[in-house]
Amino acid sequence: xxxxxxxxxxxxxxxxxxxxxLDRNSALKRRPTACIKTFGCQMxxxxxxxxxxxxxxxxxxxxxxxxAGKYNGRFCDLVVLNTCCVRENAEEKIFGHIGxxxxxxxxxxxLLTAVCGCMTExxxxxxxxxSKFRNVDIxxxxxxxxxxxxFVYKAVFTGKRVCVPPGSGDEIPEGLPIxxxxxxxxWVTVMYGCNNFCTYCVVPYVRGRERSRNKDDILREVESLxxxxxxxxxxxxxxxxxxxxxxxxxxxxxGLLGEICDRVQxxxxxxxxxxxxxxxxxxxxxxxxxxxRPEICAQLHLPVQSGSTExxxxxxxxxxxxxxxSLVDKIRSRIPGIALSTDIITGFPGETEEDFAETLDLVKxxxxxxxxxxxxxxxxxxxxxxxxxxxxxxxxxERFDRLLELQNxxxxxxxxxxxxxxxxxxxxGVSRTCDTRLTGRTESNKVVNFTASPPYDVSDGSLAGRFxxxxxxxxxxxxxxxxxxxWRL
Ligand code: 5AD
Ligand code: SF4
Numbered sequence: 292x293x294x295x296x297x298x299x300x301x302x303x304x305x306x307x308x309x310x311x312x313l314d315r316n317s318a319l320k321r322r323p324t325a326c327i328k329t330f331g332c333q334m335x336x337x338x339x340x341x342x343x344x345x346x347x348x349x350x351x352x353x354x355x356x357x358x359a360g361k362y363n364g365r366f367c368d369l370v371v372l373n374t375c376c377v378r379e380n381a382e383e384k385i386f387g388h389i390g391x392x393x394x395x396x397x398x399x400x401x402l403l404t405a406v407c408g409c410m411t412e413x414x415x416x417x418x419x420x421x422s423k424f425r426n427v428d429i430x431x432x433x434x435x436x437x438x439x440x441x442f443v444y445k446a447v448f449t450g451k452r453v454c455v456p457p458g459s460g461d462e463i464p465e466g467l468p469i470x471x472x473x474x475x476x477x478w479v480t481v482m483y484g485c486n487n488f489c490t491y492c493v494v495p496y497v498r499g500r501e502r503s504r505n506k507d508d509i510l511r512e513v514e515s516l517x518x519x520x521x522x523x524x525x526x527x528x529x530x531x532x533x534x535x536x537x538x539x540x541x542x543x544x545x546g547l548l549g550e551i552c553d554r555v556q557x558x559x560x561x562x563x564x565x566x567x568x569x570x571x572x573x574x575x576x577x578x579x580x581x582x583x584r585p586e587i588c589a590q591l592h593l594p595v596q597s598g599s600t601e602x603x604x605x606x607x608x609x610x611x612x613x614x615x616x617s618l619v620d621k622i623r624s625r626i627p628g629i630a631l632s633t634d635i636i637t638g639f640p641g642e643t644e645e646d647f648a649e650t651l652d653l654v655k656x657x658x659x660x661x662x663x664x665x666x667x668x669x670x671x672x673x674x675x676x677x678x679x680x681x682x683x684x685x686x687x688x689e690r691f692d693r694l695l696e697l698q699n700x701x702x703x704x705x706x707x708x709x710x711x712x713x714x715x716x717x718x719x720g721v722s723r724t725c726d727t728r729l730t731g732r733t734e735s736n737k738v739v740n741f742t743a744s745p746p747y748d749v750s751d752g753s754l755a756g757r758f759x760x761x762x763x764x765x766x767x768x769x770x771x772x773x774x775x776x777x778w779r780l
Contacts, residue, residue: 296462296463296465296505297437297462297463297464297465297466301437302466304441305437305438305439305440305441306440308440308441308443308444309345309348309349309440311444311448312349312350312440312443312444312447313348313349313350315350315447315448316349316350316351317350322350322351322352323350323351323352323368323369324351324352324353324354324362324365324367324368324369325343325346325351325352325353325354325367325368325369325370325371326353326354326355326356326357326360326362326367326369326370326371327339327342327343327346327353327356327370327371327373328356328370328371328372328373328388329356329373330372330373330374330375330381330384330385330408331373331374331375331377331381331408331409332375332377333478333525333527333566334480334498334527334529335373335374335375335408335409336472336478337478337480337527338373338408338433338436339371339373340469340470340471340472340478341436341464341467341468341469342371342373342407342436342439343469343470344467344468344469344470345439345440345467345468346369346371346439346443346470347468347470348440348468349440349443351368351369353470354367359391359392359394359395360391360392360395360396360399360402360404361395366395366398366399366401366402367402368401368402368403369402369403369405369443370392370395370402370403370404370405371405371406371407372385372388372389372404372405372406372407372408373407373408374406374407374408374409374410374411375408375409375410376409376410376412376413376416376493376497376670377409377492377493377494377670378665378666378668378670379668379669379670380668381410382410382416385406385410389404389406389420389424389426389427390424392404392426392427393424393426396426397426403428403429403443403446403447404426404427404428404429405427405428405429405430405431405439405442405443405446406420406427406429406430407429407430407431407432407433407435407436407439408432408433409432409433409493409494409497409498410497411430411431411432411457412432412433412434412457412458412496412497412498413457413493413496413497413671413672414456414457415671417430417432417454417456417457421454425452427452428446428452428453429442429443429446429452429453429454430452430453430454430455431453431454431455432455432457432458432497433497433498433499434458434461434462434499435455435458436464436467437462437464437467438455442455457497461499461500461502463483463502463504465504465505465508473719474519474520474521474755474756475520475521475522475523475717475755475756476521476522476523476524476525476717476719477516477521477523477524477525478524478525478527479509479512479513479516479524479525479526479527480504480526480527480528481503481504481509481526481527481528481531481534481544481547481565482501482502482503482504482528482529482530482531482533482534483498483499483501483502483504483528483529484498484499484500484501484502484529485498485500485501485529485530486500486501486530486533487529487530487569487607488607489596489606489607489608490605490606490607490673490674490675490678491606491636491639491667491669491670491673491675492670492673493670493671493672493673494529496672496673498529500537501529501530501533501536501537502537503534503535503536503537503538503540505538505540506535506540506542506547506550509547509551510550510551510554513551513554513555513560514554514555516560517554517555517558517559517560518558520559520756521559521560522559522560522561522562522717522756522758523560523561523562523563523564523717524560524562524563524564525563525564525565525566526548526551526563526564526565526566527565527566528565528566528567529567530567530568530569530572531544531565531566531567531568532544532568532569532572532573532574532577533569533572534547535547543574543576544565544574544577545574545576545577545579545580546576548563548565548577548580548581548584548587549580549584551563552580552584552586552587555586556586560586561586561758562586562588562717562734563584563586563587563588564587564588564590564736566592567592567594568591568592568593568594569594570593570594570595570608570610570614570615570618571608571609571610573593573618573622575621578621578622578625578626579625581625581626581629582625582626588734588735588736589626589628589629589630589734589735590629590630590631590632590660590734590735590736591622591629591630591631591632592631592632592633592634593618593619593622593631593632593633594633594634594635595615595633595634595635595653595657596608596634596635596636596639597635597636597639597642597646597649597650598612598646598649598650598651598652598653598654599612599642599645599646599647599649599650600612600613600649601646602639602641602642602646602649605639605640605641605675605678606636606639606675607674612649612653615653616653616656616657619631619657628735629735630660630661630734630735630736630737631657631659631660632659632660632661632662632663632736633657633659633661633662633663634662634663634664634665635650635654635662635663635664635665635694636664636665636666636667637650637664637665637666637667637687637690637691637694638666638667638682638684638686638687638690638691639667639675639682640667640675640678640679640680640681640682641678641679641680641682642667642682642690647690647694650694651693651694651697654694654697654698654701655697655701658701658705659698659701660702660705660735660736660737661702661736662694662698664691664694664695664698666687666688666691667682667687669681699768702768702769703766703767703768706737706766706767706768706770706771707766709737709763709766709771710763710764710765710766710771711762711763712762712763713760713761713762713763713776714733714734714737714739714760714761714763714771715733715734715758715759715760715761715779716731716732716733716739716741716758716759716760716761716775717731717732717756717757717758718730718731718754718755718756718757718758718759719731719732719755720752720754720755721749721750722740724740725740726749727742727749728740728741728742728749728772729741729742729743729749729754729759729775731759731761733771737770737771738769738770738771739761739763739770739771739772739773740770740771740772740773741759741761741772741773741774741775742773742774742775743759743774743775743778744774744775747775747778754778757778757779758778758779759775759776759777759778759779760775760776760777760778760779761773761774761775761776762774762775762776
């Protein structure tokens with residue numbers, strides 16, 4: 292399949308727009324501010340880092356997202372809502388934010404509002420925003436993210452709305468400026484889009500077909516991250532296991548991982564994670580690479596969605612409960628102690644009590660370190676939205692609560708088994724909930740809040756990005772508590 296990478300001419304065009312906005316912003320009495328509010332998954336988080344990178348190059352100061360377009364009591368000059376439409380509650384929340392920004396625009400007409408991301412890739416939502424929310428100045432979808440400078444330029448210089456209808460572009464945006472949220476942890480996209488068409492999921496419609504990045508572009512990015520002192524990377528894709536299939540590069544995901552490990556050897560980049568893996572595509576080669584490379588964390592996100600083979604069939608997941616469980620057994624036998632996490636949907640159309648019992652049974656057998664549980668939400672345009680037998684909300688909620696209770700118990704037991712052991716933790720800085728403790732994550736991605744004793748001091752910002760051996764003293768359901776016994780500076 293042909294793959295388009297944005298041409299050098301297009302890059303230059305966007306660079307020109309960036310420069311023109313920068314000139315205008317530099318001439319202002321104060322530096323204008325931009326706030327980028329992100330909803331949804333890691334892919335969106337990473338897209339927002341690109342939007343922030345471009346906004347910064349246009350002369351905006353990036354400020355944290357505070358309510359209704361304000362930062363430090365003052366209205367921002369640019370507010371970007373990077374939206375998600377995977378579930379209904381995300382959409383409702385975002386419409387609330389757009390509505391709140393209406394009042395802000397009224398008080399400060401200089402405020403520029405942009406709405407982008409997955410939600411605006413849906414025609415009915417795009418039309419709704421256009422007709423009902425005239426306070427929104429710029430609307431564009433995930434495919435046009437690289438044209439952000441052009442849109443800002445047009446909105447700023449013409450004062451007119453810029454609305455780009457949902458598209459189906461297959462460009463891969465290489466070389467965009469990125470303002471990363473962290474100095475020591477980074478996302479690296481390996482592929483965009485999804486071809487799987489699970490019957491409940493809107494992603495293939497809003498993110499398009501699978502497009503793999505060129506291997507050399509990925510390796511260059513990883514190398515430069517390692518050089519700049521990054522300690523951990525997470526490779527991103529809706530289904531990383533199909534990496535390379537669309538570009539005939541001769542490299543599959545396992546091969547790519549191996550080459551990434553080779554490139555970072557001897558550097559400070561010690562941890563490599565990736566997500567998401569579709570169980571039907573997880574190869575033995577991938578398990579081999581994970582088992583043999585110490586840089587690859589012994590942790591895997593392996594969404595199961597349901598434990599009922601019949602529900603899985605109607606979800607178009609293309610594996611059975613038994614196949615999933617034998618895959619887990621195989622992975623565990625090759626990588627003992629690997630931490631597994633998953634996504635589970637309750638209340639898929641037609642889910643019976645027996646189907647749900649299969650899900651509970653699977654969860655008991657696999658004993659996940661973490662499970663992200665969702666209530667099924669019909670998405671416009673997906674096959675499942677028109678399936679008969681939508682499960683009544685009260686039944687779904689009751690099942691959801693039972694699942695959560697089961698999983699919480701498992702999490703707590705697994706965490707309690709960590710007490711008295713020592714783990715290597717990548718310190719992320721002072722804990723948000725307790726300023727006398729540091730916070731970080733283990734290789735298995737468990738959150739650890741911990742103390743440090745002299746000569747190390749919790750308030751010493753330079754501890755962020757360093758590895759500590761942390762002795763675990765206490766377990767909570769969602770986190771561990773301990774003390775640093777050794778720092779690897
Ligand atoms: N309803 C509920 N959950 C969904 N997910 C995707 N689509 C839906 C939907 N329509 C969940 C899946 C997926 C995760 C990112 O979101 O579990 O793995
Ligand atoms: Fe959605 Fe399925 Fe693709 Fe995941 S694999 S993004 S759930 S269609």
